Amino acid sequence: AQSVTQLDSQVPVFEEAPVELRCNYSSSVSVYLFWYVQYPNQGLQLLLKYLSGSTLVKGINGFEAEFNKSQTSFHLRKPSVHISDTAEYFCAVSDRGHDKIIFGKGTRLHILP
């Protein structure tokens, strides 16, 4: 069965510093991978997704993620964060051939001035 583990529940980082939010998944078949962002008091919106092809995926707001099949990871990175990146970030996985996705428990990103 699918599962998604976000290794950090909260990540504090100084403004303009780089950040990495970690995500590992377990699945016995090929997968689709997603990162969603939730700003305070809003619904989720897609940051980026991996379906196939290049393992480095670029998303909105300067975020990117790298699919690593051998390590079953899909970590999210940004080289320089801004105060507006304060939000909760969710990793999600979908097995190919299924019609629903599984979300991780989320990582809260706190930007320190």
Next chain:
Amino acid sequence: NAGVTQTPKFQVLKTGQSMTLQCAQDMNHNSMYWYRQDPGMGLRLIYYSASEGTTDKGEVPNGYNVSRLNKREFSLRLESAAPSQTSVYFCASTPGDYQETQYFGPGTRLLVL
């Protein structure tokens, strides 16, 4: 386009009361979903509808019922609310395939006393 809309935005219920959460999308999407979000638990799928006329249970269906009224609307009903159902409820939709982006509504915040 309004995207995905949810009503009400906030609701307070007493234990044992019933209510229906409404969700509508104007993107002509085939699949619709109901999630609940609880602190530290991420998003958990309650029910989903892969197409008009079909519904299936997700991870946490107990205590809920759903109706896919037509292609646009997908409602979630609590027949006898319990304090454990205090949560934020999100509706989402996708064009139809599991690799597609999920579009989320703004959420309904429910408190059961």
